[in-house]
Amino acid sequence: QVQLQESGPGLVKPSETLSLTCTVSGGSISSYYWSWIRQPPGKGLEWIGYIYYSGSTNYNPSLKSRVTISIDTSKNQFSLKLTSVTAADTAVYYCARLGDWGMRDWGQGTLVTVSS
Amino acid sequence: QSALTQPPSASGSPGQSVTISCTGTSSDVGGYNYVSWYQQYPGKAPKLMIYEVSKRPSGLPDRFSGSKSGNTASLTVSGLQAEDEADYYCSSYAGSNNVVFGGGTKLTVL
Numbered sequence: 001q002v003q004l005q006e007s008g009p010g011l012v013k014p015s016e017t018l019s020l021t022c023t024v025s026g027g028s029i030s031s032y033y034w035s036w037i038r039q040p041p042g043k044g045l046e047w048i049g050y051i052y053y054s055g056s057t058n059y060n061p062s063l064k065s066r067v068t069i070s071i072d073t074s075k076n077q078f079s080l081k082l083t084s085v086t087a088a089d090t091a092v093y094y095c096a097r098l099g100d101w102g103m104r105d106w107g108q109g110t111l112v113t114v115s116s
Numbered sequence: 117q118s119a120l121t122q123p124p125s126a127s128g129s130p131g132q133s134v135t136i137s138c139t140g141t142s143s144d145v146g147g148y149n150y151v152s153w154y155q156q157y158p159g160k161a162p163k164l165m166i167y168e169v170s171k172r173p174s175g176l177p178d179r180f181s182g183s184k185s186g187n188t189a190s191l192t193v194s195g196l197q198a199e200d201e202a203d204y205y206c207s208s209y210a211g212s213n214n215v216v217f218g219g220g221t222k223l224t225v226l
Binding site: 058060094099104107108109 | 117119148150152154160161162163164167168173207208209212213214215216217218219220
């Protein structure tokens with residue numbers, strides 16, 4: 001079972017870009033699919049997208065125009081960028097290992113607040 | 117893709133069984149055997165409880181079971197315990213390499 005840890009700014013200004021990194025330990029990133037999920041305060045989960053170690057990606061159609069997920073296998077990390085953020089993007093952001101279309105292992109999550 | 121439909125709440129007494137439903141369409145739940153269920157305590161990350169409709173990750177109690185009929189998947193918790201009180205979410209493969217979640221169900225142990 002791998003461990004995942006999200007990191008990045010907890011506060012982002014409206015219209016700017018949200019950037020988060022997920023560090024994977026206890027296993028190689030070069031074997032699985034990796035995903036980002038978010039949860040607005042008091043609300044449900046929303047899948048953002050995934051990346052394979054080869055670099056292939058797929059994104060939630062509702063966020064596709066603003067999302068980029070990238071991977072750095074040398075650092076065992078993958079990252080999320082979300083552009084043109086608004087208050088509606090305020091959420092706890094989780095990274096996870098995707099397997100058989102289920103999120104097998106999760107990071108602890110990091111709260112990102114969009115506010116000026 | 118639209119979110120899967122779950123009841124907002126469910127409840128049961130200790131020792132009883134409770135079933136939580138997750139309704140989608142033939143494009144997600146009904147079309148693939150890739151339904152997962154997650155348990156989430158307040159302030160904590162979700163935990164995978166069921167994958168591929170009815171499979172349990174190693175180490176999880178067999179009190180948790182999953183099934184599917186048509187466009188509706190179900191999670192059954194048998195022998196309810198106080199520690200089962202949590203939010204439960206379903207997810208499904210939705211085609212074209214997409215995943216969709218349900219809105220979540222708050223399970224209360226009376």
